[in-house]
Every structure is written in structure tokens, then in C-alpha cells.
Amino acid sequence: MRSTAAALTSLMALATTSLVAGPAEARTSSSSCALPRSPAHHSLGLDTWNTSYPKPDDGLDAVMVFLSFPDAVPRSSPARLAADHFPATSEFFERASYGKFTLRPHPRRDWVRMPKPSTAYGISRDWKPSHRSAYLRDALSAADRKVDFSRYDIVYLVADPDAPGVDSDATKVVNFERPMTYDDTEVRRVVTVFEQHPPDRNVLAHETGHVFDLPDLYHRPTDGKGDWDTYVGDWDVMGSQFGMAPDLFAWHKWKLGWLDSRAVRCVTRPELLTLEPVGAAPMPGGSLGTRLAVVRTGADTALAIEARSATGNDGTTCTEGVLLYRVRADAASGGGPVEVVDTHPRTGACWDRSVYPQLADAPLGVGETFTLAGASGERTRIEVADRTRTGAWTVKITTA
Structure with a gap:
């Protein structure tokens, strides 16, 4: 999957497709992918804000x-x-x-x-x-x-x-x-x-x-002796404060109001889009570009897609690429509200520094493709086509 041939095949497929990102007004509203907040403690539903918590919007x-x-x-x-x-x-x-x-x-x-x-x-x-x-x-x-x-x-x-x-x-x-x-x-x-x-x-x-109503993303073993970092590894400070890439997931930033509808794309049809790294500073003029793509997979579930690179709070990461993770709005804090998808399940990385090396190489790199199957038979295919000169990632997302 990481071979040069695979990368060339991937890029040729994109070059021949007629798929293009439509104008902003034609895109599906990000609100259609905003999962409903549930009674679960620190629910990651974000259609409403729990007013018993202070909102960090200023x-x-x-x-x-x-x-x-x-x-x-x-x-x-x-x-x-x-x-x-x-x-x-x-x-x-x-x-x-x-x-x-x-x-x-x-x-x-x-x-x-x-x-x-x-x-x-x-x-x-x-x-x-x-x-x-x-x-x-x-x-x-x-x-x-x-x-x-x-x-x-x-x-x-x-x-x-x-x-x-x-x-x-x-x-x-x-x-x-x-x-x-x-x-x-x-x-x-x-x-x-x-x-x-x-x-x-x-x-x-x-x-x-x-x-700010964010959940624990670690997995606490019932006997206290297992690994705590199997859900998200290094990829969010709410999973581990020791992580190499501790910036908050883009989903968290959406919940907290730091990402608005212009930075979040709800994908309901095949799309080719450019993802700016989550940890990167705003672009000249203050624009954030697209930081999060979301595929709704159920009443309380979604697949989130974002780019991670060695910038901002993620400056100490040892791998870069397009990160996939599942979000469950009905899961309580510590109960797996987020689970990172390991797109390289047979390998790991950063064994000397990572809190959970098996997920340290979870992101997809240029030329790589990964397909996820849903509970109802639906399939989502993510293909990383290129990386721009500014460090953003060109991604093709196909749902069927």
C-alpha cells in the first residue's frame, strides 16, 4: 500500500476523475453532521451546549x-x-x-x-x-x-x-x-x-x-493493569497528557466553538478536498480553511477525518498524515467516545516516545487508501492524493 506503484495508481485515478469540490453554497451544511448531545457524561454531541459548563469562546x-x-x-x-x-x-x-x-x-x-x-x-x-x-x-x-x-x-x-x-x-x-x-x-x-x-x-x-465539558479519551482497564491508551494513543491531550501530538481533535474544537461551519465539511457524496493541519495557525487574513471532514454514520455516530502535522501543539509528533477516528455521542467519558482508526494495523512507530506505538502510525500518507465498512454495509473510502506546498493534504472521500 505504501509502494511507489500504489501512489502512482492513486494519483492517476484522481487525475482522471471528474470529481471537483463544489462552491461553498452547494456543500452540505456541517450542521447535518453535528451529532446530538446525549445524557452521557461529557457527551461529544454538539448540537447544543451544556450550559452548566463555561464555554471557552473568548x-x-x-x-x-x-x-x-x-x-x-x-x-x-x-x-x-x-x-x-x-x-x-x-x-x-x-x-x-x-x-x-x-x-x-x-x-x-x-x-x-x-x-x-x-x-x-x-x-x-x-x-x-x-x-x-x-x-x-x-x-x-x-x-x-x-x-x-x-x-x-x-x-x-x-x-x-x-x-x-x-x-x-x-x-x-x-x-x-x-x-x-x-x-x-x-x-x-x-x-x-x-x-x-x-x-x-x-x-x-x-x-x-x-x-469545558470534554471527556476522558483513555481506556481505563478494569483490573488497572492493562494499557490505558488503546483508544486514541498520542493524538489528543484528553487521551494522554504525555502524547507526542496532544492538540485537541478537530471534533473537540468544533464542539468548543473554535471551528465554525466554514472549517467543517459534512461529506454526503464523493468529494475532493484540501485539509489544513489541525495544529496549524490561521492563514493570512485569518482563514482556517477546512480543518475537519465528517461522514455521518448513524444517529449518534460519525467518522471524522483531519490532517495532523508537526506544527503548533503537535510540534513533537513523529508521524504526519490524515487521521481517521470514530465519534460516539452516546458514549460517556472514559467509555470510548473517540476511537482512532489504525490504518496500519500491522505496524507501529516511535517505540521510544509514543504512549501507544501501535497507533503512532495511524495516519494515512500520500498515495495511501483506506476503506471502512459500516454496520449497515455502507463503505467509506479515504484516499490521500497529495500534499500541497503549504503543508495541507489533498484528500478524496467516497461514500457508498
Whole structure:
């Protein structure tokens, strides 16, 4: 499939076809491929926005509160811990959103003293609800004496990483069943940060994605011993914060409002189109071009097609090409809402760096073709014809 002969055959087939992309007004509206939002936690349906989450369509303010404990003397300053995450996290979202969203951090300069030792809260990944509630109640009550919560959209509670009861595996977003009220403001969720110094790479970008209603894309093994990265590998920070290509999928960017209808193509008939890399900056004049092609495959499912290259947040990727992935709007966070299609199932790549080498070579390269069969017998054929001088990818999509 990767041979020169295959590439020539592919290009000749495209050269002889009469297929051309029609004018913008003749294209099928992208809204016809916008899957409906389901009751699933962090559903990837995007016909409506869940208004209990802040939408990152302009700018949001985030306060960082640093918590110390009676059983430890902090060895790092709040300023040093804040620098572990910012400006890197803001820069990640600046690039991911094409400059449309600004995350403004407001780190406190002092420590907020917790009333109990760190070991009293039983901090762990699978936290007992009673211990977690006690921690959050104490932390927010202690912080309320110094913080005006009405000024902020996001709350990061950063624990002293050197306290003996702090477990770095417990960093997560906590959603309250009932909002807590401080300064006449409802606090619906907080990010509890228990990272060591220095922290995991991109960890706060991952957790902040949950604040914006994005799901976990990793697969948590039932016994805790299997591989976590079988669904998406390196290809999205919501799958792994250690990924080589951690930029958000174009589907996520569509959901968050960073891609509009002009950047998304709903494919219902054979089309030849040019895909700009997801991580590339806007073109001169601000245009994004086409960043996402979508084939609707069911009431709650779709096939997404996008280009990935070593630019922007994906600057450390070791493979480039056209990436295919299935989207399920009815799947909950952690339940496989996105699954990358491995177009090279017999090979892998980047064994020394990838979180899941089997998917590191998932994208299609120039001259390659891949066909997917649907549950009802429908077939979608994706053929990568060429790469332009500017780094975009020419792709032929045929549905039948």
C-alpha cells in the first residue's frame, strides 16, 4: 500500500476523475453532521451546549489557590508551583483555539492553611466521597477568607506537593452534585491539583478540558493493569497528557466553538478536498480553511477525518498524515467516545516516545487508501492524493 506503484495508481485515478469540490453554497451544511448531545457524561454531541459548563469562546479567569497542611512545611513557593503550569497551559489553549480563547491565570502569592493534616483526607485516585467532600469543604472555606470567588470562572486548588498525604495520581476535576455558594457565586466544579514538582506535562490542559465539558479519551482497564491508551494513543491531550501530538481533535474544537461551519465539511457524496493541519495557525487574513471532514454514520455516530502535522501543539509528533477516528455521542467519558482508526494495523512507530506505538502510525500518507465498512454495509473510502506546498493534504472521500 505504501509502494511507489500504489501512489502512482492513486494519483492517476484522481487525475482522471471528474470529481471537483463544489462552491461553498452547494456543500452540505456541517450542521447535518453535528451529532446530538446525549445524557452521557461529557457527551461529544454538539448540537447544543451544556450550559452548566463555561464555554471557552473568548476569555476566562482562573484563580490558583495554594493549600498547605499542618503536617508539612512547603519546600516550594506558590510562584514556583504556578510556573509549573503557566504560561504553558494558557499557551496550549491559545494555539489550540487559533487565538480565539484566552485562559487568564490569577495565582495567589500566599499559602492557605488547611485545618487538618494532609493524611487526614485519604487523598487518592479513587477517593472516598466522604474524604473528598471534607477536603473540598475545608479548602474552599479556608480560601474564602482570602479569595473573592465572584471574580473567577475556574478554580484550581493546588496542594503542597511535598505534604505526606498528597497523591499525585489524584489530580482531577470534581463536579458538585449541588453547587457550593461563596461570595454570592455558585461554584459548580473545581480542579484539585496534587501534582509533584515538576508536574506531569500538559496535566492542567487535560484537566481544564474537563472544565469545558470534554471527556476522558483513555481506556481505563478494569483490573488497572492493562494499557490505558488503546483508544486514541498520542493524538489528543484528553487521551494522554504525555502524547507526542496532544492538540485537541478537530471534533473537540468544533464542539468548543473554535471551528465554525466554514472549517467543517459534512461529506454526503464523493468529494475532493484540501485539509489544513489541525495544529496549524490561521492563514493570512485569518482563514482556517477546512480543518475537519465528517461522514455521518448513524444517529449518534460519525467518522471524522483531519490532517495532523508537526506544527503548533503537535510540534513533537513523529508521524504526519490524515487521521481517521470514530465519534460516539452516546458514549460517556472514559467509555470510548473517540476511537482512532489504525490504518496500519500491522505496524507501529516511535517505540521510544509514543504512549501507544501501535497507533503512532495511524495516519494515512500520500498515495495511501483506506476503506471502512459500516454496520449497515455502507463503505467509506479515504484516499490521500497529495500534499500541497503549504503543508495541507489533498484528500478524496467516497461514500457508498
